[in-house]
Amino acid sequence: MSLDQLIENNDPDPLIREISALCNARNWRGVMEIRDRCEQATERGKTLWGVAEHAAYRIALEAPGQFAGHALDTKTGPLAIGPLPEVAASTHTWEELAPHVEEGPLRGLTAYECVALGEDLSDDASLAEHRTAFELPLRLFPWEPEYPKAEYLEDGANFPAPRVDVVQQRAITDQHGDFVDDLMTIESWRALVSPWVEQSNGWARVFITEGEVDSAIQQVDQEITTVTQITTSSALQWMCWAASSGGAYGRRRGLAAGRAMTWLTLADACDLLDDEMPTGDEIGERLEGLQWWTWNEVDFSENWNLRLAVHDPVEGTTIAINAQDSTDQFAS
Numbered sequence: 001m002s003l004d005q006l007i008e009n010n011d012p013d014p015l016i017r018e019i020s021a022l023c024n025a026r027n028w029r030g031v032m033e034i035r036d037r038c039e040q041a042t043e044r045g046k047t048l049w050g051v052a053e054h055a056a057y058r059i060a061l062e063a064p065g066q067f068a069g070h071a072l073d074t075k076t077g078p079l080a081i082g083p084l085p086e087v088a089a090s091t092h093t094w095e096e097l098a099p100h101v102e103e104g105p106l107r108g109l110t111a112y113e114c115v116a117l118g119e120d121l122s123d124d125a126s127l128a129e130h131r132t133a134f135e136l137p138l139r140l141f142p143w144e145p146e147y148p149k150a151e152y153l154e155d156g157a158n159f160p161a162p163r164v165d166v167v168q169q170r171a172i173t174d175q176h177g178d179f180v181d182d183l184m185t186i187e188s189w190r191a192l193v194s195p196w197v198e199q200s201n202g203w204a205r206v207f208i209t210e211g212e213v214d215s216a217i218q219q220v221d222q223e224i225t226t227v228t229q230i231t232t233s234s235a236l237q238w239m240c241w242a243a244s245s246g247g248a249y250g251r252r253r254g255l256a257a258g259r260a261m262t263w264l265t266l267a268d269a270c271d272l273l274d275d276e277m278p279t280g281d282e283i284g285e286r287l288e289g290l291q292w293w294t295w296n297e298v299d300f301s302e303n304w305n306l307r308l309a310v311h312d313p314v315e316g317t318t319i320a321i322n323a324q325d326s327t328d329q330f331a332s
Contacts (some may be wrong), residue, residue: 003034007041007048015051023058023154028067031055035071053080060088061152068092069100072110081157082150086254089113090152094121112256115139116147136263141280143287145233147255148241159245159252162237164294167229172218172295177211179219180317188268192243192261193306193323195250202247202304202325213293213311213318220322221307227295235292235308236262242306247325269310269319289314303327 006014015034022030035055038048057080059071068088081087085106088097094114101107111127121127121138151158189206196202207219217224243265244258253261263277270286272278291311309320 003037007037007046010041010046010048012048012051015048016054019051019055019058020154023062028059028063031059031063032067032071035059056084057081057087058154060084061091061154065092065096066100069097069110070102072101072106080251082152082252083109083113083254085110085113086150086252086256087152089117089255090150094119094124098124098126109254109256111138112136112259113254116255116259117149118146135277136260137280141284143232143280143284144259145237147259148237148244150244150252150255159241162234162241164234164238165231167231169226169228172214172224172227175212175215175218177209177215177318180208180210182208185268185319188265189319189321190323192239192265192321193247193304193325195245195253196242196247196304196323196325199250200247200325201249201328202323204306204321204323206319206321208317208319210317213291213309213320216318216320217293217295217309220320221295224295227293230292230294232287232290232292235310236266238306238308239265242304242323245304247304248327250325269312271312271315 001014006018015038019031019034022034032055035052038052038055042049042052056071056073060068063071072084072088089110094111097110101110108127111121111124115121115138118140120140124138127138148160148162151160185208186206190197190204193202193204197204205220207216209216209219214227217227240255240258240262243261244253244255246252263283266283266287267278269290270278270283272282272286289312291313293309293311294307304325306321306323309318311318
């Protein structure tokens, strides 16, 4: 059956099978044609937008840079597994993609996805105008961990949770701390998981106290038996993993966005947030004095969760967030 007939039949399944056959044959021009034709058909009222999305995804994931770069788009459709710039960066270097990614916001976003995966693009003069995309350096700093990479597959994806390294564990103690009314900080931490709350089944509680870490944790979770200090690296990986995700049903934001939101939240936690983003050196220096805690068992089998507290011994303040999302639509 010809491509014209497949499209006019308005049946996605044969078209998806045709895409798979073309990918196996490394016929990327054929996959690009299906994407373009299905996008055009959608404008005529056909319900083939999902096929176009799938074709673009397979190109971004598997095709050489000359095709992957041209297939990228900032739009994330309802069936998209992940943002195409992140998909492409997971299997390509910036050198492979750069000559084929159009100028504009898409180029900066794709470059930052490569940076979040460990590439140093700080000397790339072609990205000078894109450095403000996330107001972040185009390289990782020594204090930044290896951020959790998404595993994109031809028919799905895995988003492995980070490993949490324990420093110490102890029983929780009853403590009192005065509530700190800082709406900007509360919203900054809630923003880490906003897709969980706004697009899925999740919820998030954030509390700030002047006092020891246990006083803030008890305000966001009443069922606590133990508190566990974890490494800074683990805490940052966990924050970025959460901020990159869409939770159970929300749209994934991507690793570059997750890194940017982690930086923004850190800048706020370190009391460095002003008219512009602080430098990496400034954040790194302040991080050395912070303590990071979680509570009870760190169990990522509970779908999506972020149970994290940061204590600043110098300022005497603690910020705690308890957030969770679930595939169970009746979760609370």
